[in-house]
Amino acid sequence: MAAGLVESENVRMQAGSGEACAATVYRPTTRADESHPCVVLGAGGTLTRQDGIPDYARRIAAAGFAALAFDYRHWGDSDGEPRRLISLPRQLADWRTAVAHARSLDGIDPDRIATWGMSSGGGHALMTAAADSRIAAVIALVPMADGLPFSLSPPRRRIVWHELRKRLARRPAGVPAAGPPGSLAFFDEPEALSGFERLAAPNGWRNQMILAFDSIAPLYRPVRKAARIKGSVMVQLGEQDTMAPRRAVERTAERAQVGELWRYPIDHFGCFWPGHIDRVAGDQVSFLRRVLAPAGHSG
Numbered sequence: 375m376a377a378g379l380v381e382s383e384n385v386r387m388q389a390g391s392g393e394a395c396a397a398t399v400y401r402p403t404t405r406a407d408e409s410h411p412c413v414v415l416g417a418g419g420t421l422t423r424q425d426g427i428p429d430y431a432r433r434i435a436a437a438g439f440a441a442l443a444f445d446y447r448h449w450g451d452s453d454g455e456p457r458r459l460i461s462l463p464r465q466l467a468d469w470r471t472a473v474a475h476a477r478s479l480d481g482i483d484p485d486r487i488a489t490w491g492m493s494s495g496g497g498h499a500l501m502t503a504a505a506d507s508r509i510a511a512v513i514a515l516v517p518m519a520d521g522l523p524f525s526l527s528p529p530r531r532r533i534v535w536h537e538l539r540k541r542l543a544r545r546p547a548g549v550p551a552a553g554p555p556g557s558l559a560f561f562d563e564p565e566a567l568s569g570f571e572r573l574a575a576p577n578g579w580r581n582q583m584i585l586a587f588d589s590i591a592p593l594y595r596p597v598r599k600a601a602r603i604k605g606s607v608m609v610q611l612g613e614q615d616t617m618a619p620r621r622a623v624e625r626t627a628e629r630a631q632v633g634e635l636w637r638y639p640i641d642h643f644g645c646f647w648p649g650h651i652d653r654v655a656g657d658q659v660s661f662l663r664r665v666l667a668p669a670g671h672s673g
Contacts, residue, residue: 379403380435387475389447395468396451397444398423399479400435411486411510411666412440412476416469418493418518419460420551420560420583422450424575426646430490430655437659439666440482441490444472450578458548461586462594465494469502473509486510486666488605490658493618493642494518497596500607500626504599511665512607513658514596516615516642520622521594551583560585563616569643597622600629606665607633610645610654617642634661 381403386394401410413434417427423443431441446465447454454464469489477484488511491499496517503509518524552566553559559566560583570579600607607630611623627635636657638650645654 380432382432382435384451385475387444387471389453389468389471393447393453395444395447395453395471396423397442397472397475398428398431400431400441400443401481402435402438402440409481409483409486410438410440411488411662412442412479412482413488413490413513413662414469414472414476414499415441415443415490416446416465416472416495416498417443417491418495419446419465420449420458420570420579421493421495421573422575422578424450424578426492426573426575429646429651430658433655433659434490434662437662439662440476440479442472442476442479444468456584458580458582459584459586460589462589462591464586464588466498466501469498470506473502473506484508488512488662488666490515492516492645496618497521497594500596500603501599503605503607504596504602507604509603510605511662512603512605513610513661514607514623514626515610515645515654515658516612516618516640517596517609517623517626518618519595519597519600519626520619521591523619523622525591548582548584550581551579552581561617563642565614565641565643566617569641573643573646597626597629600626600633601631603630605632606661607631608636608658608661609633610636610638610657612640612642612644613637614639614641614644 445452448459489499490513492515496514550559609627627633
């Protein structure tokens with residue numbers, strides 16, 4: 375994408391309780407008179423809107439769409455204490471805030487909003503669309519589609535017991551988000567630590583997280599909500615992904631009313647690396663052009 379095709383603006387969105395989420399709005403510099411669709415982008419749970427997300431947001435905006443990328447509360451430039459807290463209910467509430475803000479923007483068609491999420495953000499994108507029938511499309515990129523098999527894996531079981539013991543002893547909570555295989559980290563899959571470290575922006579990802587007690591991962595099952603989504607759903611699966619349970623990703627596409635499953639020879643983070651991102655993002659743009667028909671572009 376040529377430089378100069380996209381303009382961006384940082385904004386803040388009120389998320390309740392006096393807290394605000396930081397966001398960046400991307401737009402094509404050449405705009406049609408009519409309203410544009412808007413894609414709302416959310417990162418994985420421990421990532422920020424600076425960690426790889428701009429590479430997708432800029433490509434989407436250069437293709438003729440608006441895009442809004444945001445940080446969850448407790449992360450990045452958003453408000454919220456303690457820092458780096460993982461709360462699934464709060465993150466889902468932040469998605470609703472972001473969608474509402476996108477609909478309120480000048481020059482945006484409120485009925486042509488798409489949700490875009492990577493990893494747990496992909497699960498949130500699906501859950502948000504399942505609860506909001508006005509969402510026109512979903513892109514779920516290597517999504518965490520089912521918290522049950524995910525939470526039953528050895529590293530997550532170790533972390534839950536570790537956190538519980540620390541809190542019962544009233545010691546400060548917090549664990550590494552990623553570590554080598556077998557380590558006491560929330561993600562110890564082979565690609566986890568190197569993927570996070572390579573992706574991290576200077577002011578983005580940090581290798582620490584705190585689990586909130588309201589985040590009951592076994593009950594978090596976007597795959598079971600897929601059939602409720604009214605809009606078109608694009609599910610992008612990494613064939614070498616060891617972090618997102620594969621069968622749940624496949625079933626999400628199968629259960630969606632209008633679902634598509636796309637497969638790529640990548641691990642959980644491969645969608646961001648040279649040699650893959652152009653294909654993955656290009657397929658997303660083609661999908662968005664088909665289902666949202668942005669002004670000034672044909673399929």
